Amino acid sequence: MKKLLLTLTVAVAFHNVSAQEITLDKIYSGYYRGKGIAGIASMKNGENYLVIEPTGIARYSYKTSQKEGNIVDGKFESYEFSDDESKILLLTESQPIYRHSFLGKFDVKDLKSGKTISLNDGKTVQEPRFSPDATKVAFIAENNLFYQDLTSGKITQITNDGKKNSIINGLADWVYEEEFGHARQYEWTKNSDAVVFVKSDESQVPEIYIPIYGKKLYPDEMRYKYPKAGEKNAVVSAQLYRLDTGKTMPLNLSSFKNYYIPNVIQTAKPDEIVLVTSERIQNASDILKVNTKTGAIQKLFTETDDKWIDTDSPTLEFLEDDSFLWASERDGNRHLYWYDKDGKLKKQITKGNWEVTDYYGFNPKSKEVYVQTTEKGSINKVVSKVNIENGKSQLISNAEGNNSANFSKNYSYFIETSSTASKPYTFVLKDGSGKTVKELQNNNDQLQKLKADNFSEKEFITIPNDAGDQMNAWIIKPKNFDPNKKYPLFMFQYSGPGSQQVANSWDTGNTLWFNHLVQKGYIVACVDGRGTGYKGTKFKKVTYMNLGKYEIEDQITAAKWFGNQSYIDKSRIGMFGWSFGGYMTSLAMTKGADVFKAGIAVAPVTNWRYYDSVYTERFMRTPQENPEGYDKNSPTEYANLLKGKFLLIHGTADDNVHFQNSMEFSEALIQNKKQFDFMAYPDKNHGIYGGQTRPQLYQKMTDFILNNL
Template sequence: MKLTYGFLALFLLATTVLTAQKKAITLEDIWGGTFRQERMEALQSLNNGEEYVVLNFDRSAGTSAIDAYSYKTGEKTRTILNSKDLEEIQYFSEYEFSENESKLVLGTEIESIYRHSTRGIFYVYDLQTNELKKISEEKIKEPTLSPNGEKVAYVFKNDIFVKDLSSGKVAQVTTDGEMNKIINGVADWVYEEEFSFVRAFQWNKSGDKIAFLKFDETEVPEFSMDVYGQDLYQTQTVFKYPKAGEKNSEISLHIYDLQQEEVSDVNLGDYEDFYIPRIKWTNDANVLSAQVLNRHQNVLDLIFVDAEANKAGVVLTETDEAYVDVTDNLTFLEDNSFIWTSEKDGWNHIYLYDKNGKLKNQVTRGNWEVTNYYGLDPKTKTIFYQSTENGSINRDVFSVRTNGKNKKQLTDKVGQNSADFSADFTYFINSYNSATTPYEFTLHLAKNGKLVREIVNNEELLEQMAEYEIVPKEFSTLAVNGADLNMWMIKPAGFDPAKEYPLFVSQYSGPGSQEVGNRFHSTNDYWYQMLASKGYIVVGIDPRGTGFQGAAFKKVTQKELGKYEVEDIIEAARILGSRDYIDEDNMGIWGWSYGGFMSSNAILKGNDVYKMAIAVAPVTSWRFYDSIYTERYMTTPQENPSGYDENSPINHVEKLKGDYLLIHGTGDDNVHVQNTMRMIEALVQANKQFDWAIYPDKNHGIYGGNTRMHLYTLMTNFIEENLKVNSNIKSSL
């Protein structure tokens, strides 16, 4: 027995010495770029399938170039365009080819508007004549070339324009565009945020018609934000923002005939209070597809519009008791049969329909999710996709024939595999990472996944990380409330099971999300490593309502956001607190956005479990959030008042016992600072003490300059002050 204790003492001493040789991660390391990874620049495959192009910047010369590279060798084959050869442009930061690759749209002076939208000064460059033409003297939105590159359509001041590049003639397609009233051809705020698109017009295959959406937001309530800036007086940003249960934009579909120079209105049918989240031309230049979604978002119709006869008909209807997900996966085959993805059998899978909407077959099936659809090779009738077939925390790339046969796994490393295919589906570049391996980029043959060559790895980063005290994540599942929840855990280096450690819980928990994945360190993961080095056990948990474990698991929270997932997060901490090495009286939680909503609820409803919580940019009542997102899961406040109120932290402030830190940016156009201000007032009136921080003019991401460094210093200090590390011995040797 003495020998055993002696050996253990020597082992612990050796571990301590080894640990002491390692550097602890600091916030300066995290936000100073110490752990920056090498990645591939955003690339685009050329039509020949043999080359891809990358936008490269020469920072010393202040120029930019579009360079072409060989898939097979990785060698640069040519420079398609360099801004040093252009008199009018010093550099460009965006580019887009016409479908036939005869012309380029080049973007300069780009300024952001919201999450996805921008405006800028744009040019068209003719790759055959080397001519450069400015599209407009004004900053415009979404310039898009016709398939043959002869015309360019764009939006200016909420109206659509078409410019003939040969004659220079500009046709104004719409004339009723007006700020905060009528929008033609680009999405309103809530469509951009929740349906994830900006450009709301599409050229047909022959380039003689443009389909577009019109948003009448006249009756949508306005939201205003003060912008403090640097001037003596603040200014205001005012925009239309439909909160849950409020009036949405009235949406309509139109087709512009370039030959007739006429706009026709499309009658989609007898719909009221609906969305059109996607429009897409089929391979028939006269047939347009439109997806129409009811306001509850549980019935989606795929409609085909005959543009010549101006007739519309439903070809497919997707229904769900909860909601139907909108995707970009709709793909048309040569005969206008089409690929579609659906959760109709309880898991997200790929389906093939004929051109009339009749199901030909279910292409994939099983108790796993298709997580990404990459496309279809029409020559071999092969579909390429990503899925969770090897576990919900992993991703692999597969191919399968449209008849569901000849399925192949194209990747073999366990972790996150993501593919970028050449235009002709000869090659794919695989992006791989795991919890222990930073990004690796490799080239593979699409027909069998065979490795062609390595492109980029991060071995230097691994060597650098070896100098630091980094403990691998331990992945497991935790049985909570009848469900097995995915979890990771980071323990302090030199972990001693005889000691008690404070617990710090990280989560996001939003519908369909995933916090627990076999992926390499995010910026927050380095922060968690830093906290672990200070003596905290950090865990990440995905409660019920999160994604990639089937529709039933994901949609259990329907009409009750903040009920089941909060119950899981509280019970999970209670279960973990019963472990000998976790101090059950010293547990905290944090989250951002939906995660801030959750952490707020957790310290209130779980005030006997959680001692402290940090909420960054939280929703504090779903009544304050936008219509599309909120009603997808909750229906309207008028229909479901108890679901909104019983699960909103703003209505449970009297339960606060622990230490609570509330953080928000005043320029948050997404989750408005109103959420935090109303929470503050409720806490004050309940006479509850708490801490709070406001970041002037910062948006939902709260970044810029020294902001992130300040924010994470603030949060770290709060954790150390309120979640004390001790060395109590809970069990004896």
């Protein structure tokens, strides 16, 4: 369950514009829409960068920031260079499947000859990838792995047993894609002579089916494999295919952790691939080096934790000497570590009561790594470079706000994307030391429109919980705020493990809607309690085996704290959340019924037994091992406690948090004679969007708040 991005920039009819006010019509017309720069990527020479523009893929100079023409003309959704930049892979058409996966039509253009060929004879494929020598492209079609020779056009089929809802080759199944965060499950060796891939046998995984109503007399049915907590997962194996023999051999992982194989990673050396594996209990991961000539496997080391390891996004980069960098939470915060080629720890690179939140790369000339961190406070993200030998660090971004970087290949330049809670995104070209070369794009027009309509900024505060922690929070007050007046309070949260809603960054999600509510006379606030991220592992992992317990305790504590402030009407406190946040709102309206008057839960989990295995078991283990943890933290167990006004919302085609969750909670409320409002969105997935859906949804939620809080 990844954090859901709720974008309010859907273009719909724009009418009845009201001056000096943020309205739903303005929000959904795109009136406040910001500007960005799409598809930023550095070229190999380190002197040019590319962006996607309406006329094609444009090349710019870092030194002059001037456009030097198009690499390719035309309209493309995305692109990828071969390692030597002699060819470019162009996505011309796509159709989404799940969160990351999609079917796409791709062309490969030879930039020297100008010749273009279609991948797979123009038929759709998934997850294409150039071989490092740029002579071939591997891809997946109908659950089988192929590669196409770019000179002859010949297509070679690597696997033959792929079958829908049964065998998958080189591609993640639903739960791997959702919880390990990527769809591709194969990798070329550096010398392009072999491919290592994961084969998933999901034939024994229980199947979920979802009716798709459409406008048909008899609804269609979507069926796919979905392993719920404690149920069977796909049986995975690692496979080695050598191009010279045309044969595939299984890799023997029996001596290592092998229940999950989340990651297949290319190293800096030929004839090597690294696998990251784990058991079903995700508290230890083996990092395994595969010799792709012999199939021999060497364990580099095992990463362990007494609770869980986030195997969905590991930082693992191999340097030129085959030593490597690895990110770990072992000292209580996420930091970088340096290992030699055999897996022996050389040193810890970054240290401090802060976290490395992103890794950008390593400059072999200066011996520096480039990272994003929280060293300027847990609500800020900044960019620094750190020498891996002497530990010397230099801040090269703004010192506050949310700052990220896209570096040139030689690290002489980077494009900084930055924002704060009060300033929308700016894109600034800087040199390697952080000195501004040129501002490329700002959103001053967007900000001026908002200010003209009396946009209210977030105020950051901290709130104590019963455990003695200071919880990060923000609050939005009306422009004409009167400290002697009592205001109703509308609380928003997500609260999922490692997440963050209280950040000093521009919010492209709900902040405009929250401002609309503030202008209607509400105060809106958000609190990141225990379980959320960027404040160290103790704060994040205290929820282990009891997902939901401490999180809702902290939200209730925060609501009571607000209720004790002179300007809050404690009899009029409400809550809103989506996904994990919907789960929390459902708990707030039951376990916190004496505190919360009204709540809106969108697409909530209402029983962790109904959610997927990888995510749920990472934090709870299986229901068989921890039945009490599952039952005592399920809103359905407390349906009898509901007192206030409750709006439950769900899309009927939600492939992530199934409609079943809201059906079970509804039945529990009904059998306890509880009155509540319910809205089902036909054929809508976890995001609940499309056509006029979002405007209707947000108008409905607005009306509910105005009428009940």
